[in-house]
Amino acid sequence: MSRLRYLVIFLSLLVAVVLAIIPLPEWAQLYRPDWAALVLIYWSMALPKHVGLWFAFFTGIILDVSQGTLLGQHTLALVVIIFINMNFYQRIRVLALAQQSIYVFALLLIDQVLVAWVEGIMGRPTPLLAFFGAPFIGMLIWPWVFVVLRDIRRKAMLSDRA
Amino acid sequence: MNIVIQARGATLQALFLVILCVAMMVVDHRFHHLEIVRANVSLALSPLRYLVSLPAIAGSWAGEWFTSHTELLEENSALRAESRILNARLQKLEILAEENARLRRLLGSSRKIADDVIVAELLSVDQNPYRQLIEINRGSGDGIEIGYAVIDDFGVMGQIIHVNAQSATTMLISDPDHATPVQFVRSGTRSVAFGRGSTTQLELRYLPATADIMIGDELVTSGLGGRFPADYPVAKVIAITEDRVHGFVTVIAEPKARLDSSREVLVIKPRD
Numbered sequence: 001m002s003r004l005r006y007l008v009i010f011l012s013l014l015v016a017v018v019l020a021i022i023p024l025p026e027w028a029q030l031y032r033p034d035w036a037a038l039v040l041i042y043w044s045m046a047l048p049k050h051v052g053l054w055f056a057f058f059t060g061i062i063l064d065v066s067q068g069t070l071l072g073q074h075t076l077a078l079v080v081i082i083f084i085n086m087n088f089y090q091r092i093r094v095l096a097l098a099q100q101s102i103y104v105f106a107l108l109l110i111d112q113v114l115v116a117w118v119e120g121i122m123g124r125p126t127p128l129l130a131f132f133g134a135p136f137i138g139m140l141i142w143p144w145v146f147v148v149l150r151d152i153r154r155k156a157m158l159s160d161r162a
Numbered sequence: 163m164n165i166v167i168q169a170r171g172a173t174l175q176a177l178f179l180v181i182l183c184v185a186m187m188v189v190d191h192r193f194h195h196l197e198i199v200r201a202n203v204s205l206a207l208s209p210l211r212y213l214v215s216l217p218a219i220a221g222s223w224a225g226e227w228f229t230s231h232t233e234l235l236e237e238n239s240a241l242r243a244e245s246r247i248l249n250a251r252l253q254k255l256e257i258l259a260e261e262n263a264r265l266r267r268l269l270g271s272s273r274k275i276a277d278d279v280i281v282a283e284l285l286s287v288d289q290n291p292y293r294q295l296i297e298i299n300r301g302s303g304d305g306i307e308i309g310y311a312v313i314d315d316f317g318v319m320g321q322i323i324h325v326n327a328q329s330a331t332t333m334l335i336s337d338p339d340h341a342t343p344v345q346f347v348r349s350g351t352r353s354v355a356f357g358r359g360s361t362t363q364l365e366l367r368y369l370p371a372t373a374d375i376m377i378g379d380e381l382v383t384s385g386l387g388g389r390f391p392a393d394y395p396v397a398k399v400i401a402i403t404e405d406r407v408h409g410f411v412t413v414i415a416e417p418k419a420r421l422d423s424s425r426e427v428l429v430i431k432p433r434d
Binding site for chain 2: 014017018020021022023024026029030032052053054056057060061062065066067068069070071072073075076079080083086116118119122123124126
C-alpha cells in the first residue's frame with residue numbers, strides 16, 4: 001500500500017519534471033507553468049501527512065539541476081510555498097475548484113517571485129511582466145491537474161489514513 | 163496541544179530547509195563544492211533528458227528517411243561542388259599555414275598547433291528561460307571538462323560550465339553572466355564582449371571614443387584569459403553608440419555562431 005503510494009507520487013513528479021524541460025518555442029517559455037509546484041501543491045493537500053517539506057526539497061534540487069539554476073533556487077521557492085500550503089490546505093481543499101485556482105495563483109506567484117528574486121540578487125533582473133504569465137497559466141491549469149491527480153489517487157486508493 | 167507541537171515542528175523544519183537552501187545557493191555561487199552533487203543528480207536525470215529530446219531525434223530521423231531520391235541527388239551534387247571549392251581553399255590554406263609557421267620560426271615565437279576537438283550534439287531540453295544555457299550529449303566520459311570552449315561551424319558558441327558522465331551544460335556567449343575576451347580583426351583593439359540574454363546581441367562596454375571601430379568589423383577571440391583559443395570568429399559589429407559625456411563608446415555585435423539553431427557543435431580541448 002505505502003509502496004504504491006510513493007510510486008504514484010514519484011511518477012507524477014517525474015512527469016512534472018519532464019514537462020518542465022520539454023522544449024517549447026521561445027515565446028512560450030515565459031508562460032510555462034511550474035508543473036512541479038502544481039503537482040506538489042496537490043499532493044500536499046491530498047496527503048499532507050506524507051508529502052511535505054522534504055518532498056518539496058528534493059523535487060526542488062532535481063529542478064535546479066535540470067534547469068541549470070543555482071542549487072537551492074527552485075528548492076527554496078518550493079519549500080516556502082509548500083510550507084504556506086501546510087498551514088492553509090484544510091481550509092482550501094473544501095473550496096470549489098475555481099476558488100482553489102485563485103489560491104494556487106497566489107502560491108505560484110510567490111514561487112515565481114522567489115526564483116526571480118534570486119536571479120535579481122545575482123545581477124540578472126527579470127522583466128516584471130514576465131512574473132505573471134506563468135502563474136496565470138498555472139491557475140488555469142490547476143482544475144485539470146486537480147481532477148487528473150484526484151482520479152489517479154482514487155484509482156490507487158490512496159488516502160492519508162492508510 | 164498535539165497540533166501545536168506538530169505545527170511548531172513543521173515551522174522549525176521549514177526554517178531549517180530555508181536556511182539550508184540559502185547556504186547551498188551561496189556555496190554553489192561562490193565555490194565548487196556542490197559540483198559533485200550536481201553531476202550525480204544530473205547523471206541520474208539523463209534518461210529523462212534523452213526521453214525529452216526523443217521527438218526531435220525521431221523527427222530528424224524521419225526527415226532523413228523520407229527524403230526523395232531527387233532531393234538526395236541534388237544535395238549530393240551541391241555537396242560535391244562545395245567539397246571541391248573547400249578543397250581548393252584548403253590547398254591555399256596549407257601553403258599559408260606553412261608560410262605562417264616559417265614566419266613564426268623566423269620571429270622565434272611558438273608555432274600554433276591544431277586544436278583537439280570533440281564532436282557533440284545538442285539535447286533539445288529547455289533550461290531556465292532567463293538564462294542562455296544548452297545541454298550537449300557528451301560528458302566527462304568523453305573527456306569533456308569544465309571550461310572547455312564550444313564552437314559551431316560559424317563561430318564561438320560558449321563554454322562548458324557543468325559536466326556529468328554523459329552530458330554537459332554549456333553557457334552561451336549571450337548569457338548575461340558570460341564575458342568573452344575579443345579582439346577586432348581590422349584594428350587589433352582588444353575588448354570584452356558581454357552577453358545580454360538575447361541570442362542576437364553581444365555588448366562591448368567602455369571602449370575609448372578614439373578607438374578605431376566601424377560597423378561591420380569582425381571580432382575574434384583574443385585568447386586572453388586562456389579559456390578560448392585565439393582567433394576564432396565571435397561576432398560582427400552592428401551598432402555603435404557614443405556616450406559623449408563620459409567619452410566612451412558601447413558597441414553592439416551580432417554573434418557569428420548560430421546560437422539558437424545549431425544542432426552539431428565542437429568542443430575544443432585547450433592545449434597546455
